[in-house]
Amino acid sequence: AQSVTQPDIHITVSEGASLELRCNYSYGATPYLFWYVQSPGQGLQLLLKYFSGDTLVQGIKGFEAEFKRSQSSFNLRKPSVHWSDAAEYFCAVGPQGGGGNKLTFGTGTQLKVEL
Amino acid sequence: ETGVTQSPTHLIKTRGQQVTLRCSSQSGHNTVSWYQQALGQGPQFIFQYYREEENGRGNFPPRFSGLQFPNYSSELNVNALELDDSALYLCASSFPGAGNTIYFGEGSWLTVV
Numbered sequence: 001a002q003s004v005t006q007p008d009i010h011i012t013v014s015e016g017a018s019l020e021l022r023c024n025y026s027y028g029a030t031p032y033l034f035w036y037v038q039s040p041g042q043g044l045q046l047l048l049k050y051f052s053g054d055t056l057v058q059g060i061k062g063f064e065a066e067f068k069r070s071q072s073s074f075n076l077r078k079p080s081v082h083w084s085d086a087a088e089y090f091c092a093v094g095p096q097g098g099g100g101n102k103l104t105f106g107t108g109t110q111l112k113v114e115l
Numbered sequence: 116e117t118g119v120t121q122s123p124t125h126l127i128k129t130r131g132q133q134v135t136l137r138c139s140s141q142s143g144h145n146t147v148s149w150y151q152q153a154l155g156q157g158p159q160f161i162f163q164y165y166r167e168e169e170n171g172r173g174n175f176p177p178r179f180s181g182l183q184f185p186n187y188s189s190e191l192n193v194n195a196l197e198l199d200d201s202a203l204y205l206c207a208s209s210f211p212g213a214g215n216t217i218y219f220g221e222g223s224w225l226t227v228v
Contacts (some may be wrong), residue, residue: 004157034217036219041224042221042222043117043119043121043205043219043220043221043222044158044205044207044219045117045219046216046217046218046219049216090157090158092157094217101146101147101148101163101207101208101209101217102148102160102163102171102173103148103150103158103160103207103217104160105157105158105159106157107156107157108156108157
């Protein structure tokens with residue numbers, strides 16, 4: 001069965017500092033990987049996705065993520081965090097073929113940004 | 116804007132009652148799925164519909180059911196509500212095929228008392 005682990009429940013960074021959110025997955029085949037962000041009381045906004053090709057993926061709001069097959073990881077990074085980035089971040093894995101929208105999410109990482 | 120609209124945004128129901136949540140997707144998004152997100156948790160896959168037929172279900176009992184309509188709208192129905200059904204319910208839709216972006220709505224907050 002597929003699973004996603006986000007080891008950090010809470011992370012606090014200072015505005016302007018760099019950020020890395022960790023995501024490890026377990027999946028029997030080549031996965032389809034996502035990072036979503038959720039602000040309080042809101043739905044999920046897609047930051048970026050990896051389907052195939054270049055393992056370094058660029059997303060919106062200055063975020064990027066790197067797919068490392070050997071480590072089963074898909075960590076999210078941002079070189080300089082803004083106060084507006086404070087939110088909850090979810091990593092998700094989905095099937096590449098036939099599974100459609102069936103995603104498995106991690107439990108999320110709550111990001112706090114100190115001014 | 117994701118083009119996925121959900122209603123109602125908030126509702127309160129009593130244990131044992133039934134609830135219907137609605138979702139409207141973009142034209143052409145004939146794959147729709149529903150997720151339950153309990154407080155402090157990640158979303159959990161409930162089921163998926165493709166061309167008006169269920170074609171995947173997560174670990175949820177049969178009292179969770181759905182419908183998808185030809186006009187790209189869909190419903191999630193929950194019977195015999197339990198307190199643990201209190202959660203944010205998210206609808207997600209996409210064009211068919213692998214690699215397409217999956218768009219989420221803002222969700223419907225259900226409180227069961």
